[in-house]
Structure formats: C-alpha cells, structure tokens
Amino acid sequence: MDKAESSYVLEARNLKKSYGKGENSVAALKDVSFAVKPGEFVAILGPSGSGKSTLLNMLGLMDQPDSGDVFIAGKKTLALKEEARALLRNEKLGFVFQFDALLSEFTILENILFPALISTRAKKASYSEARKRALGLLEHLGLLQIAERYPSQVSGGERQRAALCRALMNQPDIILADEPTGNLDKANGEMVFKDLEALARQRLTAVILVTHNEEAALKAFRVFHMQDGALSEVLGVQS
Numbered sequence: 001m002d003k004a005e006s007s008y009v010l011e012a013r014n015l016k017k018s019y020g021k022g023e024n025s026v027a028a029l030k031d032v033s034f035a036v037k038p039g040e041f042v043a044i045l046g047p048s049g050s051g052k053s054t055l056l057n058m059l060g061l062m063d064q065p066d067s068g069d070v071f072i073a074g075k076k077t078l079a080l081k082e083e084a085r086a087l088l089r090n091e092k093l094g095f096v097f098q099f100d101a102l103l104s105e106f107t108i109l110e111n112i113l114f115p116a117l118i119s120t121r122a123k124k125a126s127y128s129e130a131r132k133r134a135l136g137l138l139e140h141l142g143l144l145q146i147a148e149r150y151p152s153q154v155s156g157g158e159r160q161r162a163a164l165c166r167a168l169m170n171q172p173d174i175i176l177a178d179e180p181t182g183n184l185d186k187a188n189g190e191m192v193f194k195d196l197e198a199l200a201r202q203r204l205t206a207v208i209l210v211t212h213n214e215e216a217a218l219k220a221f222r223v224f225h226m227q228d229g230a231l232s233e234v235l236g237v238q239s
C-alpha cells in the first residue's frame with residue numbers, strides 16, 4: 001500500500017540511515033516508524049548521538065534515508081525531485097533549531113518575512129499582506145517591540161521566539177524543533193515550550209520537539225525515546 005493513512009499529517013515508515021562505509025559505518029536510524037496527527041505535540045528524548053537530529057532531518061526532507069519513506073499529508077516524498085521537496089518544506093514545514101539561525105544583517109521583521117517572500121504562494125500575496133502577518137505573529141508572541149531591531153540587539157530568548165515566528169510564517173502543518181531551548185535559561189526555555197504547546201492546541205499545528213529536558217517533554221501529548229537509532233513510545237504520558 002503506497003498511500004499513508006490520511007489522518008496523519010506526517011508519517012515515517014521503516015526509516016534506515018547509516019553514515020560512513022565499512023568498519024566505520026554508523027547506523028544512525030534502525031528501522032524507525034512514526035506517525036503524527038494534526039495538532040499533536042510530540043516530544044523525543046534520548047541521549048546524545050542516539051539519532052534524534054538524524055530523524056528530524058529525514059522528517060524535514062533535509063536529508064534522505066537509505067530506505068523507508070516519509071509521507072507528508074499522505075504523500076510519499078522519497079522519490080520527489082529536489083524542487084518538489086523544497087516546495088513541501090516551504091509550504092508544510094516550519095523549522096526551529098538549537099541556535100536560532102537568524103540572519104544577522106537583517107532585522108527581526110525581515111528575517112520573519114523570508115519564508116513568505118521565497119514561497120511561490122507569496123507571489124500572489126502582496127508584500128504588505130506578508131508584513132501584516134509577520135507583525136501579527138510578533139505581537140502574538142509579545143515581540144512587537146523588537147521588530148525593527150537586528151538579532152544582535154535582542155536577547156537569546158527573544159531571538160528563539162522570533163525564530164518560532166519565522167517557522168510559522170507560512171502557516172505550516174508541522175513544526176520540527178531540534179533542541180530549540182538548548183541555549184536558553186530556564187525562564188526563556190519555558191516560554192518557548194509554552195508557545196509551542198499553545199500553537200499545537202490553538203492552530204492544530206503538529207509539533208515535533210527534540211529535547212533533553214524531561215520536565216518539558218512531559219507537557220507533550222506523546223513522548224518518545226530514542227536509543228541507538230531505535231525509537232519507542234513512552235506509554236502512560238498524558239498532558
């Protein structure tokens with residue numbers, strides 16, 4: 001059966017990925033299957049080197065598995081050309097990384113506008129509409145006052161929440177967040193978690209969060225544990 005069950009916004013089937021060859025080969029993912037419904041907030045815990053970022057890179061269509069496939073909104077993605085994958089990334093997925101990756105020579109507002117400006121859909125929407133939406137997102141996360149500042153002129157927590165606004169700009173179905181609070185203090189980290197959780201609840205955006213923070217993970221609807229390239233669900237966790 002080629003088609004994934006349509007109730008899943010994102011599904012991984014039997015993903016395998018190794019790095020390197022021969023004796024030096026590392027099996028980073030060993031047959032990982034995983035499915036997420038719209039609006040689910042999923043946390044993935046696991047030790048360093050267990051394969052969490054590798055999995056997120058596959059789910060985000062940034063890298064390809066050796067075998068298995070990733071389905072987005074029920075569609076297979078492995079066989080797609082890079083152009084089609086880039087389009088899916090831009091329209092369906094939002095990314096938040098451990099280090100915010102905002103471009104330092106542009107203002108916070110400009111950074112947030114980029115995904116809309118490079119999207120094909122944006123050609124139909126006007127710049128002023130995109131700008132209005134970006135400002136709305138900044139307001140929603142309490143960041144309106146930093147819109148015209150450069151990333152070096154705001155705090156780490158503010159940068160990370162601005163990166164979240166950028167991830168939301170194209171109204172993605174799925175947010176992939178790899179240790180988004182890794183370099184933040186407790187209070188700012190909690191704010192980012194709270195924002196992610198609210199998004200999942202209010203906008204039906206599926207959130208897949210990789211974290212080392214077990215306390216935060218317990219706020220998720222579902223919790224998974226990654227160990228030596230294998231993923232298992234931690235049962236009995238309920239938000």
Ligand SMILES: Nc1ncnc2c1ncn2[C@@H]1O[C@H](COP(=O)(O)OP(=O)(O)OP(=O)(O)O)[C@@H](O)[C@H]1O
Pocket residue numbers: 019020026027028046047048049050051052053054055
């Ligand atoms: N590009 C690469 N080339 C070779 N090996 C790699 C590459 N990327 C990851 N690995 C290896 O694959 C395994 C999984 O790495 P991955 O980055 O997915 O771990 P992780 O769970 O995200 O760890 P961390 O919590 O430290 O971020 C590790 O053994 C790592 O050394």
Ligand SMILES: [Mg+2]
Pocket residue numbers: 052053054178
């Ligand atoms: Mg990692």
